[in-house]
Amino acid sequence: MRLMETVVTAALTVSIAGVSYAAFIPEKLESDVRVVPEAATCRTVDTAIVGYLSVNGVAPTSTEQLAGWVKGDISAYSIENGVAAGPGC
Numbered sequence: 001m002r003l004m005e006t007v008v009t010a011a012l013t014v015s016i017a018g019v020s021y022a023a024f025i026p027e028k029l030e031s032d033v034r035v036v037p038e039a040a041t042c043r044t045v046d047t048a049i050v051g052y053l054s055v056n057g058v059a060p061t062s063t064e065q066l067a068g069w070v071k072g073d074i075s076a077y078s079i080e081n082g083v084a085a086g087p088g089c
Contacts, residue, residue, distance in 0.1 A: 041074070041087070042084050042088040044070055045063070048066045048069035048070045049079065049082065059079075060079060062078070
């Protein structure tokens, strides 16, 4: 029983230390957070491509055709082979 308690205590101590260490490096946390919106935006553009295709019967050839399908700025993206290409893709 003592060995199990020691293992659990060690695991908790290591995980708490890791979280505390990450809290003292805000630049690292910020860079991790910035990656998520780029990936989500890429997914949003891909979803808009599928929606456009299903409604119009043809795939869009440029992001300008998706203007009514996506909120926000997607000027950094393009459409290559029917999927979004750009940051986070």
